[in-house]
Amino acid sequence: MSEVRGLEDFWxxxxxxxxxxxxxxxxxILLDARGLGLEQVLTYLxxxxxxxxxxxxxxxxxxxxxxxxxxxxxxxxAGDPVPEATRVRLAAIDAMPPVLDADEIAHWEAHGYVILRGAIGRGEAAAAAELLWRVAGADPGDPATWHGQRNNGIMVQHFCDPALDIARYSPRVHKAFAQLWGRSDLWSIVDRMSFSAPPAPGRPWQGPLLHWDVSLALxxxxxTQGILYLTDTAADQGATQVVPGFHHRIEAWLKGLGDADPRAVDLSAEGVTIPAGAGDLVIWRQDLPHGASPNRxxxxxxxQYVNMYPADLETNPEWR
Structure with missing residues (x-):
């Protein structure tokens, strides 16, 4: 493992x-390039x-x-040019026809989210779903097994599997993110999975309500952020929820709160759920309130969580 520079320093x-x-x-980038999820590594260490x-x-x-x-x-x-294999791959992404059409891009700009239909095939989504059932220790035919001994709510801390790599390294998925970022030199995040079961007696729904995963300091x-549905997902089936268009007014909204905690404000009345099919990828802006809706x-x-980012990704050092 010494051939991966920086790994021993990270350890x-x-x-x-x-x-x-x-x-x-x-x-x-080290962890994503090596195919490792940040949380799984920090937990192991x-x-x-x-x-x-x-x-x-x-x-x-x-x-x-x-x-x-x-x-x-x-x-x-090292600050060197990208290797030839990477240059060829990214050039192929640039040369691909758009996977998000003009109406979908207009929807993105107006509402802050978009659905990439058929991000991966339904068979590929089914393979990832089978993996998730297995990792979650759940039987599709036995609801009594749907609430296992997981301690991360709806999150399933499984990161590494060829079935998950299909979406992470899909040219179609890459092209969608390249369109939204306006550039193709993006890295794929190695992230976890999600299993949101309907509530059962003594087992209330445990998903996160509308929230942000980024500092709200201006x-x-x-x-971007993204979630790939592995099965057909109805609006009442724990579908992802966002507040459409909130990115257009978040700055004024935050300034109007003064010293109040923005994360304590209930925006659920404005939330809209996003149903989609197996293999569809929902992508949203990180400044959009989002969360999993209750599964009824x-x-x-x-x-499966799927996302991409550039190496010069900006972050705000102040947390609010």
């Missing part, structure tokens, strides 16, 4: 063997393994490193 910082400091963009043990865990968890992604990460780290930089249907909502 030293995150196990207290070196001053930790905030997560850097180099660390973010809580036990302070030695580096050899950590490296062995990475190999067992994420498999061998992807040569092109690691070469691209090393080139970025200015809020542009970025007869079946769980199964989903």
């Amino acid at each position: 030293a910082r995150r196990t207290g063997r070196a001053p930790p400091g905030p997560l850097t963009m180099a660390e973010r 809580r036990d302070w393994p030695d580096f050899a043990t950590f490296a062995a865990w990475i190999a067992a968890t994420a498999g061998p490193p992807d040569a092109e992604r690691i070469a691209r990460y090393h080139a970025w780290l 200015p809020i930089p542009f970025a 249907a007869a079946r769980p909502r199964l989903a």
Whole structure:
């Protein structure tokens, strides 16, 4: 694992063997390029393994490193031009016909979210759904198993599997994000899955209500978030919920609150749920209030979080 530059330094910082400091963009890209989720890595490092043990865990968890992604990460780290394989791949993304048409882009600009229909095939979505059922320890035919001993609400902390990589590295998905960002030199985030079951006696719905995952200190930089539905998802089936168009008024709204906590304001009356089909990807702006809606249907909502970002992603150091 020594061929992946910065990995041992990351291990030293995150196990207290070196001053930790905030997560850097180099660390973010390192983990995504190596096919690892940030949360799963930080959770594993809580036990302070030695580096050899950590490296062995990475190999067992994420498999061998992807040569092109690691070469691209090393080139970025050194300030060198992207490798030829990456250049060719990104040029192919640029040359692709748009996957979001003019009406969909207009909807994005007006409402702050868009649905990429058929981001992956229905068979590919079904394969990821089968993985999620298995990881969640749930049986599709037995509702009694739908509320397992998970301690992250609707979040399922599983990150590494070829079935999940289909969407992460799909050219069609990449093209959609490239259209929204206005650039193709984006990195794919290795993120987790979501299993939102209908409430059961003694097991209330545990999903997050409308919220933001970004600092609300102004200015809020542009970025995206996304969720891929792995099964057909009705509006009452725990579908993603947003407040459409809120990005147009969030700055004035925040200034009007004064010292009040914006995260304590209930915006649920303005929330709109977004039904979509298996393999459809919902993408929204990070300054849009969003969350999973309560599941009032007869079946769980199964989903995978999918997103992309540029290496010069802006963040606000002040948290509000």
